[in-house]
Amino acid sequence: MRAGAKPLLAESGRGTVFLLSALVLGPVWLTLLVTMWSVTLSFVVTPLVVPAAIATALSVRGAGMVEAWLSRGVLETDVRVPSLPKARGFWRRLWAIVADPWMWRAQAYLLARIAIGFALAVAVLSLLGVGLALLTAPLYYWAVPEGIDVGAWRVDSIGLALAMVPLGAATLALTSGLVRVAAPPWRALSAALLGPRRPRKDRDRTSDAGARRALMIHALASAALASLLILIWLLTSRSYFWPIWPILPLALALAIDAWIVWVNENRAWWFEHRLDRGFAIHAGVWGALIPFFTGVWAASGGGYFWPVWPLLVGLIAVGVNAAALLLGPDRSALTARISTLEESRAGAVDVQEAELRRIERDLHDGAQARLVALGMSLGMAEQKLQSEPEAARELLADARTGAGEALRELRGLARGIHPPVLADRGLDAAVRALAAGSPISVTVSATVPERPKPPVESAAYFVVAEALANAGKHARATRVDVRIASSGGTLRVEVHDDGVGGADPAGGGLSGLRRRVEALDGRLEVISPPGGPTTVRAELPCGS
Amino acid sequence: MRVVIAEDLALLRDGLQRLLRDNGFDVVAAVADAEALLEQVRAERPDVAVVDIRLPPDFRDEGLRAALELRRVAPDTAVLMVSQYVEPTYAAELLGDGRGGVGYLLKDRIMDVGEFVAAVTRVAEGGTALDPEVVAELVSSRGADGPLSELTPREIEVLELMAEGRSNAGIAAALVLTVGAVEKHIANIFGKLGLAQSDSDHRRVLAVLAYLKGAG
Numbered sequence: 001m002r003a004g005a006k007p008l009l010a011e012s013g014r015g016t017v018f019l020l021s022a023l024v025l026g027p028v029w030l031t032l033l034v035t036m037w038s039v040t041l042s043f044v045v046t047p048l049v050v051p052a053a054i055a056t057a058l059s060v061r062g063a064g065m066v067e068a069w070l071s072r073g074v075l076e077t078d079v080r081v082p083s084l085p086k087a088r089g090f091w092r093r094l095w096a097i098v099a100d101p102w103m104w105r106a107q108a109y110l111l112a113r114i115a116i117g118f119a120l121a122v123a124v125l126s127l128l129g130v131g132l133a134l135l136t137a138p139l140y141y142w143a144v145p146e147g148i149d150v151g152a153w154r155v156d157s158i159g160l161a162l163a164m165v166p167l168g169a170a171t172l173a174l175t176s177g178l179v180r181v182a183a184p185p186w187r188a189l190s191a192a193l194l195g196p197r198r199p200r201k202d203r204d205r206t207s208d209a210g211a212r213r214a215l216m217i218h219a220l221a222s223a224a225l226a227s228l229l230i231l232i233w234l235l236t237s238r239s240y241f242w243p244i245w246p247i248l249p250l251a252l253a254l255a256i257d258a259w260i261v262w263v264n265e266n267r268a269w270w271f272e273h274r275l276d277r278g279f280a281i282h283a284g285v286w287g288a289l290i291p292f293f294t295g296v297w298a299a300s301g302g303g304y305f306w307p308v309w310p311l312l313v314g315l316i317a318v319g320v321n322a323a324a325l326l327l328g329p330d331r332s333a334l335t336a337r338i339s340t341l342e343e344s345r346a347g348a349v350d351v352q353e354a355e356l357r358r359i360e361r362d363l364h365d366g367a368q369a370r371l372v373a374l375g376m377s378l379g380m381a382e383q384k385l386q387s388e389p390e391a392a393r394e395l396l397a398d399a400r401t402g403a404g405e406a407l408r409e410l411r412g413l414a415r416g417i418h419p420p421v422l423a424d425r426g427l428d429a430a431v432r433a434l435a436a437g438s439p440i441s442v443t444v445s446a447t448v449p450e451r452p453k454p455p456v457e458s459a460a461y462f463v464v465a466e467a468l469a470n471a472g473k474h475a476r477a478t479r480v481d482v483r484i485a486s487s488g489g490t491l492r493v494e495v496h497d498d499g500v501g502g503a504d505p506a507g508g509g510l511s512g513l514r515r516r517v518e519a520l521d522g523r524l525e526v527i528s529p530p531g532g533p534t535t536v537r538a539e540l541p542c543g544s
Numbered sequence: 545m546r547v548v549i550a551e552d553l554a555l556l557r558d559g560l561q562r563l564l565r566d567n568g569f570d571v572v573a574a575v576a577d578a579e580a581l582l583e584q585v586r587a588e589r590p591d592v593a594v595v596d597i598r599l600p601p602d603f604r605d606e607g608l609r610a611a612l613e614l615r616r617v618a619p620d621t622a623v624l625m626v627s628q629y630v631e632p633t634y635a636a637e638l639l640g641d642g643r644g645g646v647g648y649l650l651k652d653r654i655m656d657v658g659e660f661v662a663a664v665t666r667v668a669e670g671g672t673a674l675d676p677e678v679v680a681e682l683v684s685s686r687g688a689d690g691p692l693s694e695l696t697p698r699e700i701e702v703l704e705l706m707a708e709g710r711s712n713a714g715i716a717a718a719l720v721l722t723v724g725a726v727e728k729h730i731a732n733i734f735g736k737l738g739l740a741q742s743d744s745d746h747r748r749v750l751a752v753l754a755y756l757k758g759a760g
Contacts, residue, residue, distance in 0.1 A: 362679065400656070403652075404655060406629075407651075408652070414629070420604075429633060432633070433633050436685045437684075437685060439684055
């Protein structure tokens with residue numbers, strides 16, 4: 001597979017570059033985060049906290065952009081940093097910068113780069129160094145006075161040095177393997193944390209099982225690697241327990257992975273408590289970092305308990321994130337709204353479907369049938385023109401009558417779809433025309449300074465039309481008041497009659513009307529106690 | 545009699561042109577939009593303009609607006625609106641200035657060629673032609689409990705035909721009555737509604753229409 005060899009080499013080369021970049025970037029990001037958050041923290045009770053928080057958020061953004069650039073350039077991902085959320089007004093814009101969910105995700109990524117990335121970089125660099133040193137041992141072993149110190153051995157002869165060469169090659173192969181295993185997850189991680197949030201539908205619901213399996217593999221691999229390191233330690237010097245250094249980040253990575261899987265499986269719980277997945281992961285990363293730092297502190301011989309600083313920073317960061325979510329728009333309200341929208345959309349589609357079916361049926365049974373009859377009359381008239389001119393004349397007269405009927409039906413149909421006067425003159429004129437055409441005495445008061453959008457206008461019109469028709473047909477009303485007013489972006493339509501009431505809001509006409517109104521995000525209310533009177537009230541958002 | 549036609553659908557424009565020519569009218573122009581209509585009327589000074597309500601560019605009531613404009617700038621040209629639908633509101637606007645020489649018919653009426661030609665002639669001569677559907681709506685909206693309830697069914701029929709703009713002879717022919725009987729019915733109607741009698745057919749029609757349009 002010669003063809004595949006080259007890209008693989010390039011692949012591990014790119015992976016190595018990326019992993020090693022954490023050696024420089026990790027400390028830089030750590031310094032940046034600790035400094036910025038400490039400054040923000042120290043200003044927390046002063047007004048200066050605002051610029052400090054903004055500066056922190058913007059620094060994280062900048063760092064995130066650098067990482068995204070690196071991920072694009074080195075890992076060849078397609079990570080595009082989403083632009084800042086848009087907001088109107090100075091303070092809202094500031095708040096948008098601090099509460100930007102992308103910023104928090106980017107920070108999680110930076111933390112991962114600091115903790116896991118740096119450890120990986122150290123591991124890769126060490127392995128690379130050891131591998132190269134062993135591989136090239138025959139070239140320089142003679143220059144080292146005491147011989148090269150390789151664990152239990154002392155390489156001070158050409159024989160031993162040559163024996164080290166395959167060991168070095170094996171170490172380099174191991175390094176390449178490590179890079180190939182360790183680099184791809186960063187590709188996924190950077191896409192998930194630095195890219196725009198993927199729409200929900202892209203997240204596979206069945207992937208929970210897959211994530212669990214991946215976690216198991218991760219745990220096994222970590223355990224295997226840790227065991228291997230401990231074994232090497234046991235076989236070699238056994239003095240200083242150096243494997244703690246790779247084991248700590250391995251444990252950290254595993255803890256974070258496990259946490260993410262757990263959060264994904266319990267999305268609903270976080271959602272109910274108005275905290276989203278991003279927050280859960282953010283909190284989890286900090287939660288794992290504190291024991292990690294404490295472990296680092298203990299492993300490095302204790303002394304001044306410096307992990308107290310990251311602990312404080314983490315507390316503040318998680319606190320701010322939680323506050324941003326809890327003070328922000330209520331997610332449960334959003335959920336309720338989404339289900340309303342889904343329902344009303346389905347309702348609107350149903351209404352439309354039923355409407356189209358009715359129109360089709362009316363055309364089929366009405367105008368089309370009449371045109372067929374008309375054609376037949378004309379055909380027969382043509383036949384009889386010479387032989388029975390009198391009969392032909394009668395047939396022609398029939399044909400004309402039929403054409404008139406067809407026209408009348410088509411006109412009625414068109415009026416039911418969209419009354420011409422509504423399109424021509426607007427709601428006020430159309431409702432007055434309705435009132436004028438009604439056999440009941442109807443008073444209309446309408447104050448609609450600006451024409452609402454056509455769907456709103458026509459829904460309002462049909463509310464009045466249906467209510468008027470019901471008042472005349474079923475309620476035997478003698479007086480109807482129609483009031484239409486628009487204010488504050490809402491069009492209110494109220495039709496009140498003095499009839500016998502008892503209108504069924506679930507009846508065909510009214511329920512269709514309700515779905516039509518709800519599809520426009522409006523509300524329809526029917527108050528019709530038996531014995532009357534009836535009030536039909538609609539509120540339609542008409543935007544301003 | 546000189547006619548200008550404004551109708552955007554070529555099929556109907558050509559048909560209308562042919563129908564009017566066959567019946568002895570001189571169609572001096574047939575145009576497709578309101579602007580051309582105003583131009584031709586100014587240039588040709590026809591006796592009557594037959595205008596579709598829905599015209600380009602928005603296909604709303606451009607024809608009606610043009611007709612109202614014509615009433616102002618060319619009072620000698622009568623206007624007959626034709627449309628696929630009728631709105632009493634528009635009828636009220638056309639009749640708003642209280643003058644004759646105006647008509648408003650459904651396109652359906654064109655099929656009854658004799659009636660249609662008579663209506664064009666009547667409007668061109670300063671009379672009125674109102675579609676039966678408009679009249680029916682006006683009458684029904686006038687309410688069942690007003691003075692109209694005192695009219696006999698036959699008198700209502702006479703009132704409706706009068707509102708359509710027909711002459712006494714026309715009403716007599718439509719109802720198979722003598723002209724004398726029609727005149728008697730009309731006198732009764734005017735008495736019951738409290739309207740002043742008038743010698744001219746057209747002015748009498750306008751009085752009836754003014755009554756029907758009045759507060760419903």
